[in-house]
Amino acid sequence: MRPAYEDLFHLIEPLLPQVEKPSRYIDHEWGVLAKREARFRVCLMYPDTYEVGLPNQGIAILYRVLNAQEGISCERGYLPWTDMADKMRAAGVPLLSLEGAAPVRAFDVLGMHVPHEMAATNYLEAFDLAGIPQLSADRGEDDPIVIAGGPSVYNPEPLAPFIDAFLIGEGEEHIVEVCRELERSRDARLPRRERLALLARIPGTYVPALYDVAFDAETAPHGFAVPKEGSAAPGIVYKRVAADFAATDPLAQSVVPYAELVHDRLSIEVLRGCARGCRFCQAGITYRPVRERSADQVVAAVARGLERTGYDEVSLTSLSTTDHSQCERMLDRLNERLADTGISVSIPSQRLDSFDVEMAEAVAGGKKGGLTFAVEAGSQRLRDVINKNVTEEDLDRAMRAAFEAGWRRAKLYFMMGLPTETDDDIRGIARLADHVIDLAQEVVPKSQRGSVSVSVSVSVFVPKAHTPFQWEGQLDRDEVKRRQQLLIHSVRHRNVRVHYHDADVSLLEAVLSRGGRDIAPLIQEAWARGARFDAWTEHFDLGTWRAAAEACGIDLDQVACAPYRIGQRLPWEHTSPGVSQGYLEREYRRACDAQTTPDCTRASCTGCGICPTLGVENKIMEVRR
């Protein structure tokens, strides 16, 4: 039986004095929009703790959109931290929504955000705490319909058996259509199976139960998904796009938290999409086309948002904010407006090739903390392979200007294990870092040289679906470890610190990014063996996953590292951001020849196929520099 929708806060209140950060669970924040009375109830859940999930822009947008709908109430949910989850289990308290403190299982829809691959076990933990069967096939008429959406749904197969319907792409309009359809089919008392089949008719909706996994000679063990006979589900589900992005409300946020968050500030999404065309980058494909808001719209939204929330920082967010054709003007106008208020403006990061000291001084209230640049590769050849169109001269110019203007710390991001990478490319990373220190010795007054530091952060490349590198395997772990040692021993200067990401985490990320529906039992087995919060280094344990893989007969290294052949059927080909296979193949070949491809917001169309396939186009305010 479906539990009643009722406030059960009294069940968790006695647990609050016994757990870390009770403010995670108390709700009653400023700006809550959920309604007490509603005909249709949605709980949108972020699969991690409150303080990680609250700043999420996607949920903020959908929360606002759904609560603006007549008769629909949307609440939020987060995963209780392990201390609270254990106490709730011991006390027999089910997973509750935040605003109404009502059982999650009492909702019509449970919407799971899919932020990245490493949240996989957390969905299962949430279902288990909520008393909802983990497998879609086991759910009954009294269970909520479990939908999922977010940036990481472009290879949904590893999660496919756990989710009733994936919403692929931008959800602003899509989620309303899905909820209205579910309300209608619920009121018509249709059985669950039929209700899901009806959802598959809404563009952008992938209902895994309507697809079989097929295999041919070379696709084992992952296979590829094809619609079941007679199911009427589409062969390819294309992502949804909010075509008129500038017409959407730029002020998505409403809730002001009490708990201190990682990103505790007002965020205004100033532009969506990035067409720089870095070949490793999934977001660079999946968020196209590029659409800017006008400076006027952004400035007005900042003023309105600060007044409504009381934040002391505003961040102008996007994949690449400094690419906005009116970025400088926006920053100038905001700084003028916010003078003497103690409120600062920030932007996520700057590109090396467009770094501008004045722009950097215009953010973060003029504070000169560390500067962060994504260089990605250690040689020009390899940067051309990945189409990261920055040069050593760009680095030189940017760092010289930054040191002259008073910055002392720089953080440089690189990847290891990129296609065609050699030891020279690794030594190139060390050479660049040393070079930046040499530059500082030239530019920085002698008395201040001690404070100069360069930190090099190196992650392991994870090949992602729908990118030109989707066919590549991941570099194997032993070789990763050898190259990490090579890098450390190649650095000369003491002031260069090298950090590298845990190769274990990257290995699992690759498994979850590249596998098919065959990976789902592995996720379930790992959860059953205690894996949860795998995105937290203190919780992640590859040993648990290795044991689970052995029990499932899966070879993690094989899944992560085995390349796909061009032309082979791929596990993710039935969900698409609209990019053409021909474009990805062409880009892959150009990569192998170290040939770069320009940015279509600055040059002519590069033929990725997204605009014609989805019927959309780039919308830029002014000519980009």
Place this chain on the structure above:
Amino acid sequence: MNEENLFRLRVEYVKQGRLRYLGHLELIHTVERIVRRAQLPYAVTQGFSPHMKIAFSSALPVGTASDCEWYDVFLTAYVPAPRALEALAAASPADLAPRRAGYVDRRAAALTAALTRARYRAVLALEEGAPSDEGRARDALVALCAADGIPYLRGKKTKTMSLARTLVSAELVARDALTWELALDTRSSAEGALRPEVLIRAWEKALAAANGGAAPRDAVAAVLAEPLAVAPYGIFAHCEIARISQNIEDKRGILVEPLPLGA
């Protein structure tokens, strides 16, 4: 900005309901956001990292309620106090509602230094199975309050909370068979303040031993002999603590209101 042109608005507010679980830093940030939402002309510190000129009374332990918390915020323009109060109320969640606002001397001592006297009330619900004897409890309390201090664990560190310096009086009233009320009058200084939950847990631990047959005085001595873990000891089912007053103590020992009437 000229310091002399600033106005020092003193605000009293409550911390209650679910919001008593906010930590002190969470509370500070929330109040700063309330002031900004209220659109008051708050002053900003000069220098490298400008921030709101605001100061709070001493931190409440997480979980303790209060109807007498205070902050001073400096304004660059005079706003009539009733209007400021109204704007703050409209920008506050109900469980942090402001109660009073008024102006005080710009040069007055900081709240943390000035408010040295605080009274607490703890409502203690006894476990239904084994209600404790009130007489024994009173004896244990008297013995405990005579101690110089209570050693206790905070995380893995052992600390000692002075009673000689911080406790003015402790009074036990039994409301009914299962509900006791403990009233604490305390005095803080730069060296520290009384933490009601530590005193109550030490007392509870001694009571548990006394219920087992030990004389209250011996039970207290045993509790004081080793660092206390501030955890339930099975005597009280619930313990609700509230700060019920904060005052300035003048040179003659007379308690003065933080915001004189008519300020």
